[in-house]
Amino acid sequence: MAEENVSATLTVAEPVARVFAVLADPTTHPAIDGTGWVREAVDRAPLTEVGQVFRIGMYHPNHPDGHYEMANEVRVCDPPRAIGWLPGQEKDDGHLEFGGWTWRYDLVPLGPSETEVTLTYDWSAVPQFIREYLHFPPFGPEHLTTSLQHLAELAARTSAEPST
Template identity: 80%
Template sequence: MAEDNVSATLTVAVPAARVFAVLADPTAHAAIDGTGWVQKPVDRAPLTEVGQIFRMDMYHPNHPDGDYQVANKVQVLDPPRAIGWLTGYDPKGDGHLEFGGWLWRYDLAPLGPSETEITLTYDWSAVPQSIREYIQFPPFGPEHLPNSLHHLAELVSGG
């Protein structure tokens, strides 16, 4: 793959502020993800500032432990236009977080008062070679981002 990011775009008949509010709610992330990897939020507070950490319980059959936890750090927060976070972890369990260099980002473009174009980008351009040696990027198939956007559309539409 020549690029170090993938993205997908979907338009929904919902105002950008509503879409942003759902994305800023960690309790909605498992439903948005749709893979079963994101299990539940450990930190349930809404995302309100750059630098905020929110942890999620995860599961992946290829992870050495199966169940694990990630610590996400809000990197972009521009309501209601953009939100994004780096994914990291606490390798020693001592509260010292390490981030692998991959970023999840949602860009919201209002197309009038009640329609929003949502672009979801997964960017791994900052992942060092040492991590790329044991994790394949992206770690999901090409259908994941469009599927995730459709799950988000269902949530924001009340469906």
């Protein structure tokens, strides 16, 4: 594959602020994920600033431990237009080590109740030594579209929930 990123776009029938709020809430990420690998938010605070780290419990049958944890560093936080992070892992000494791939959501309001969302997975900064044992992208092309559909469904459900 010559490109080193993949993306998908979907129009979500919800206001941009609501869609952004869903994405900025790590507890929603398992419901958005299209692979089934994201299991639970370890850090549950909303994503509010660049540099913030949030941890997510993961599962992959090909991972040596099956269950593992990703430490994600927020790299883009421009409410309600864009949010993105760089996944990595925390080493035993507390140091964070990143693989070089990023997730980014770009949101464009199409009116008061519609948002165009583009999800991009970019692996252009992955070093060669990681490419020797990981295939990129590590999921099929349907993953991004499935994730965006899950996001749309979740945003619709949160708008239907009564306020407390």
